[in-house]
Amino acid sequence: QVQLQESGPGLVKPSETLSLTCTVSGGSITSYYWSWIRQPPGKGLEWIGYIYYSGSTNYNPSLKSRVTISVDTSKNQFSLKLSSVTAADTAVYYCARLRPNPFDWLIPYYFDYWGQGTLVTVSS
Amino acid sequence: QSVLTQPPSVSGAPGQRVTISCTGSSSNIGADYDVHWYQRLPGTAPKLLIYGNTNRPSGVPDRFSGSKSGTSASLAITGLQAEDEADYYCQSYDSSLSGVVFGGGTKLTVL
Numbered sequence: 001q002v003q004l005q006e007s008g009p010g011l012v013k014p015s016e017t018l019s020l021t022c023t024v025s026g027g028s029i030t031s032y033y034w035s036w037i038r039q040p041p042g043k044g045l046e047w048i049g050y051i052y053y054s055g056s057t058n059y060n061p062s063l064k065s066r067v068t069i070s071v072d073t074s075k076n077q078f079s080l081k082l083s084s085v086t087a088a089d090t091a092v093y094y095c096a097r098l099r100p101n102p103f104d105w106l107i108p109y110y111f112d113y114w115g116q117g118t119l120v121t122v123s124s
Numbered sequence: 125q126s127v128l129t130q131p132p133s134v135s136g137a138p139g140q141r142v143t144i145s146c147t148g149s150s151s152n153i154g155a156d157y158d159v160h161w162y163q164r165l166p167g168t169a170p171k172l173l174i175y176g177n178t179n180r181p182s183g184v185p186d187r188f189s190g191s192k193s194g195t196s197a198s199l200a201i202t203g204l205q206a207e208d209e210a211d212y213y214c215q216s217y218d219s220s221l222s223g224v225v226f227g228g229g230t231k232l233t234v235l
Contacts, residue, residue: 044229045215058223060221109175110158111170116169
């Protein structure tokens with residue numbers, strides 16, 4: 001059974017960089033896409049971006065200028081960095097495994113495994 | 125403003141049938157990209173409920189079913205139970221954004 005666990009600071013100051021890591025267990029990271037999703041308080045889910053184990057990435061256009069997702073296959077981990085954060089970036093951040101479209105591996109399909117989520121608050 | 129539109133809330137009595145709609149456009153659902161549904165129980169991570177418009181992962185009761193037509197999709201829940209009270213989200217791919225899109229979520233209340 002694949003399991004994902006987010007880790008990182010729960011409090012980040014405005015204008016600084018939010019950094020989170022997702023550790024994958026029960027399966028290898030060297031397959032599928034790996035993604036970050038967030039949910040601000042009282043709002044819906046927002047896709048942040050995803051990475052393939054080879055390192056190719058795709059980001060939400062609304063966040064693209066501030067987001068970097070990287071992968072460390074030796075540790076079975078992938079990470080999120082979100083720069084220049086504001087209070088609007090306060091959210092529960094989830095990491096998830098993203099399956100590709102079975103007919104076109106370049107197209108993302110659905111999220112089948114999720115981490116429990118971690119609340120990140122942006123405040124001074 | 126979510127790319128996919130869902131009603132903010134729906135409700136039903138135990139045993140009843142409810143449906144949740146998910147409306148998109150010609151660059152996502154209407155472009156024949158599949159729709160997937162997630163259930164988020166209070167305080168927990170989202171759980172995959174339906175994938176590929178109509179398919180249920182192992183362990184999901186057959187009370188849950190999905191459908192898709194044109195630029196919309198629907199999630200139907202029959203035999204409503206108190207444990208079904210949760211937030212439900214639809215998700216697809218958008219070719220204009222070249223990425224994943226979610227609906228705004230629908231809160232299901234079991235009366």
